[in-house]
Amino acid sequence: MNNVLLEMLRESAARKWVQYGEVETIRDVTVGNQKEKLIIINYQGEFVYCKEEDFEERKLGSYQGFMQTRVPFTVKDITEDENGSVITVSRIEGLKKVAEQFIQSVREGDVVKGTVTGVDDNGLVFLEVNGYPCIIPPGQWSIERPPNLKETTPIGTVVEAKVLTVDALENKQKTSVSHRVRLSRRDLQINELEERWKNIDAYYKPNDNVSVKITGQAVGHNSYFCELPNGISIIGNLTSPLRDKYNDYLPPGVKATGVIKFLDKDNRRGKMIIRKVEANHANILQNQTFGAL
Structure with a gap:
């Protein structure tokens, strides 16, 4: 690994800094008698490695939706082998840090960009924004009647949405988040259509x-x-x-x-x-x- 990048990652590990990289590929590896998934992240042209349990708290059937997406991480360990330095990282810990920053700064009416991490059977969309889990209710997904969102909205889809509410949760000890953040994709579509009507003569x-x-x-x-x-x-x-x-x-x-x-x-x-x-x-x-x- 490039010595400058290696030094940056060593300091990041010591000072708990958050770095960002792009998911390059997912590889199946065998550890002992068990198979595990290893998520390989491209950091400034070099690879760092994230174990499945350090990437996502929920057990996912597939991580393909994360391919080529930008993810935060913290450095867990740096070891040396015959091929050079091996950097292991944690997306989960990186998410926690950026989530704290997000919830301190986000306000109702803000426009944010996030990544779909799941859709339930009722059409509730789970969106991760700067590492923080947010939700888009079914009625806030589109100005049109939404289709079966679970089938048409794959994990990894990048979405822009407007912040509707930021509500503090009372029973924080029962959940890993402190606030419930509700978003609307529909409101942005309405605003966009209003702008198009204002300029209809151009169309x-x-x-x-x-x-x-x-x-x-x-x-x-x-x-x-x-x-x-x-x-x-x-x-x-x-x-x-x-x-x-x-x-x-x-x-x-x-x-x-x-x-x-x-x-x-x-x-x-x-x-x-x-x-x-x-x-x-x-x-x-x-x-x-x-x-x-």
């Missing part, structure tokens, strides 16, 4: 021909939520020939084209006429019965 104008995705039925007869490519939704109505052709119903997910009739950026609403269903989707619809007879 679209009345009489523009546009492609959209149908995301659901709106209130009223022959009304659909139509998502434009920039994420904004407006209301679309089928032409009379299309209403007859598709039995007055288009299922969510169908792609279509049409013409924008008006846009009201102050009230964040707009309307379009749907004139054509894209060919691939039209072929599917002709072979299915989605609407009521």
Whole structure:
């Protein structure tokens, strides 16, 4: 190992400093008669090694979601063998130190970036932010109805979210954390859409021909939520020939084209006429019965 880096790590071990590296690979090793996982972390171009029990307190079936993610660590031990210096580290201890710093500085309304560490059966997302375990309730994940988050949100996914609440826990002795931090990804999406509406003139104008995705039925007869490519939704109505052709119903997910009739950026609403269903989707619809007879 580079002598300068080695000296930095020796001082880090002595002074309990937190360093950061990127997970390079996971290797199965045999210690005695037991197999263990060794997480190899790239630190400034050199490798340091973290045992499974020093990487994550929970037992995980796979660590692949952590590949190429940035992780904090403290140096546990530095030993010498015939190949040089071997540095063993602890991500868990590194997380504890950065978590203390995070909870002292975080405030409601802050925008933070974290890594998904799990999703429960109810869609509650566990997010690790600067080493601190936070949660995103299912209703705060997206402005759209969330899919099965456990299946669609893998461990290791990096997410930006807004801090909703930071609540002190009374029974701290029963948990390893002192506060419950609730986050919202949905709030950031809402803010982003508001900005897009403010600048809608830069994207679209009345009489523009546009492609959209149908995301659901709106209130009223022959009304659909139509998502434009920039994420904004407006209301679309089928032409009379299309209403007859598709039995007055288009299922969510169908792609279509049409013409924008008006846009009201102050009230964040707009309307379009749907004139054509894209060919691939039209072929599917002709072979299915989605609407009521």
